[in-house]
Amino acid sequence: MENDLLTHSLQLPTDDAKWQQANYSYLMNALAIVRNALESQGKENNFTPALSTNNALSTLCNIFGLSNFERNVLLLCIGMELDANWGFLCANAKSVITQPYPTFMLAMAVLPQSHWSAFTPNAPLRRWQLIQIAEGSALNLSPLRIDERVLHYVVGLNDLDRRLQDIVKPLQMQSTGNVASHLQLAEQLATTWAQIKKEAVLPVVQLYGNEVASKRAIAATACKFLNLNLHLMSAGAISSLRHNEMNDLLHLWEREAILNNSALLLDCDEIDTTEPAKENAIARLIENISSPLIITSRDRQRTFQRPLINIExxxxxxxxxxxxxxDALGEATACLNGHVETLVSHFSLxxxxxxxVCAEARGRWGAEGQREKSCTDAINRVSTSNSCTDAINRVSTSNSSLSTLLWDTCRSQARSGLDELAQPIEVGATWDDLVLPEAQRQVLRDIAAHVRQRAKVYEQWGFGSKGGRGLGISALFAGASGTGKTMAAEVIAHELRLDLYxxxxxxxxxxxxxxxxxxxRRVFDAAEAGGAILLFDEADALFGKRSEVKDSHDRHANIEVGYLLQRMEAYRGLAILTTNLKGSLDQAFLRRIRFIVQFPFPDANQRTEIWQRIFPSQTPTQDLDPSKLARLNVSGGNIRNIALNAAFLAADAGKPVEMKHILQAAKSEYAKLERPLTDAEVKGWI
Structure with a gap:
């Protein structure tokens, strides 16, 4: 029975009214023969059923290998559900203990070709739970009842068993299909199963990688090639099942797989398979299931006893x-002036x-009334417009709006994985907010240029073909707290219009x-799709000078450092590390960072410039002297704290921000820093 699904088509034409009528007529004729047996003790009468294969009952009997006697036992139970007088017939059958329901003893007495082996637990009727045995005084006198799912099937309704509906869901083939490389993998999977001999056990196929939607599309396409339906089961739904519950689930599913001509997709993408209980549950299912099984997971799982084919x-x-x-943008592609290349270079979706993304962006574009009917129509209007420039500008504005919507929608779609793993930083700082020496500012501009032009240099100019190592863009921002490291990351993210985490x-x-x-790994995998800028704070925690390896913990600490460096070098986005103590970092590590920016403590001139820019234009101020405020020997971060506290003090007093408010705020900030506020710093303020 292992791979009968690949050689039998069990698709019932349930939506065909003529087939439904013919199927019901055949079932009623078959029941009439069993009814006659009940009325006349059947063994002496002609008991040859009408021959037909294009109906649910015959299909069921063929695929489960039921004998004529077992088929009639099933009909004996079906009649109890469909004929109101059936109980009376059972109770009045001669030579039998009178019971108003089907029993083993009744079947043995009235049905031809009877054999007791039909009622054993391993025979098809009970193994596949086609019938249920209720509690009774003796096994042969216990009531028999057809399983509800089987009854619906023979009547012509092929719906999923209600006991599986909370665990198993149909998985439909996506209309978008597969890309060429993924279609090749689907063909590989289908060919592998199709070539397995009928009597052999089908190997489990494991699709692993971070492309959850693509793995499902590959599985669905492969099943379509094999004329199989595909159902999805989450590994989380079985992780807490006891042994007997797992066995019941397997029996129900394997019968369902036959009735629905289905394969099972076990989704392990969102579960931690290293936890013993979950790993054991998955192992039990894999080792005991006989229907076609596909596993999807982020990482390649360990090898099980059952044959396992791994496909990345x-x-x-x-x-x-x-x-x-x-393809998704259609004719709008020509309107975007090469913006598609920018999307491909920054997002991996x-x-x-x-x-x-395209459906959402185009919907918003049309809803906002920014879209011209088409680029062609807009350009054609140039010849009749009073101003050619106006018409061209309308096209340019419309295209720019769509480009912006596409970009922002890509960012939104790519955020979901990272929001649970890292802290998003609201990006608002610009180059005008950043006070740094020109040398450091130029390095930051270079970093932004590397991110912006990476696709051209790596792909069009061929540097990417030299190998993947070292293509990731990494930077180390070193400097005391409050010197502008995080703001610099914000500035780069703002210029590139990328998310910062x-x-x-x-x-x-x-x-x-x-x-x-x-x-x-979880952080980098989630960030890959959107090319987000990753800001790793407290680099000293992992990248401190590596000590001599003395034990397994030292050795593993070095492995952790190596792993992060490896991921940074392969990451398609920008990874920034920050540290307050550059001197504490391993020199071997520093050599593998592409950019290193030292953020100096601001001198008096720089502090003056910071004070000139620190208050928003809407903030009312009065008689503030930036040159005097610059005497406060603090970093830019402390200056921001002082300015913000002073604004609250002034607002509470109902006055504009004055020197006295800043003095009061400075005292609080210095107290927090556990430093004295000297007379030289505040002399002449008030």
């Missing part, structure tokens, strides 16, 4: 993503996500072996 599902290539964008390395690093790498 990579993200669509750049060429494939470009083709998907062009699955086919389904790209189609979703802060990851606290001190919370990522774990004392448990393997946990740090797992945490880092």
């Amino acid at each position: 599902v990579p993200k669509p290539s750049t060429i494939e993503q470009r083709a998907i964008w062009q 699955s086919a389904s996500t790209i189609y979703t 802060r990851i606290d390395l001190s919370s990522v690093v774990s004392k448990y072996i393997g946990e740090t790498e797992k945490n880092l």
Whole structure:
């Protein structure tokens, strides 16, 4: 029975009214023969059923291998559900203990070709739970009842068993299909199963990688090639099942797989399979299931005793993503003036996500009334317009709006994975807000240029073909607290219009072996889709000078450092590390960072410039002297705190911000820093 699904088509034409009528007529004729047996003790009468295969009952009997006697036992139970007088017939059958329901003894007495082996637990009727045995005084006198799911099937309704509906869901093939490389994987999966001999056990296929939607599309496509339906089961739904509950689930599903001509997709993408209870539940299902099974997971799972074929599902290539964008955008592609290339270079999205982005962006574009009927119509109006420039500007504005919507929608779609793992930073700072020496500002501009032009340099100019190592853009921002490291990251994110996320390395690093790498992997995997800028705070927590390896903990600490460096070098976005103590970092580590920016403590001139820019234009101020305020020997972060506290003091007093408010706020800030506020710093303020 292991791979009968690949050689039998069990699709019932349930939506065909003529078939439904013919199926019901055949069932009624078959029941009439059994009814006659009840009335006349049947063994002496002609008991040859009408021959037909295009009906649910015959299909059921063929696939489960029922004998004629077992078929009639099933009909004996069906009659109890469909004929109001059936109980009376059972109770009045001669030579039998009178019971108003079907029993084993009744079946043995009135049905021809009877054999007791039909009632054993391993025979089809009970093994596949086609009938249920109620409690009774003796086994052969216990009431028999057809299983509800089987009754619906023979009547012509092929719906999912209600006992599975909370655990198993039908998985429909997405209309967007697969990219070429993923279609090849689907064909590989289908060919592998199709070539397995009928009597052999089908190998389990494991699709692993971060492309959740793509893995499901591959599985659905492979099943379509094999004329199989596909159903989805979450590994989380079975993780707490006891042994007997797992056995019941397997029996129900395997029968369902036969009735519905289905394969099962076990979704392990969102479950931690390293937990013993969950791992054991998954292992039990894999080892005991006989129906076609596909597993999807983020990482390649350990090898089980059952044959297991591992297929890695990579993200669509750049060429494939470009083709998907062009197909999803249609004629609007020509209007975007090469913006598709920018989207492909910054975002790595699955086919389904790209189609979703385009549908959402185009819907918003039309809803906002910003879209011209088409680029062609707008350009054609140039010849009749009083101003050619006006018409061209309308097209340009419309295209720019769509480009912006596409970009912002991509960012929104890519955020979901990171929001649970890192802290998003609201980006508002610009170059005008950043006070740094020109040398440092130029390095920051270079960083932004590397991110902006990476697609051209790596792909069009061929640097990416030299190998993936070192293509990630990494930077180290070193300097005392409050010197502008986070603001510099905000400025770059603002210019590139990318999301910025802060990851606290001190919370990522774990004392448990393997946990740090797992945490880092989750962060980078989630960030890949949107090319977000990752800001790793407290780099000292992981990148301190590596000591001589004395034990397993020292060795594993070095492995953690190596893993993060490896991911940073392969990350398609920008990864920024911050540290207050550059001197404490390992020199070998520093050599593998592309940019290092030292943020100096601001001198008096720089502090003056910070004070000149610190208050928003809407803030009322009076008689503030930036040169005097610059005597406060504090960093830009402290200056911001003082300015903000002074604003609250002034607002509460109903006055504009004055020197006295800043003096009061400065005293509070210095107290927090546990430093004295000297007379030289505040002389002449008031």
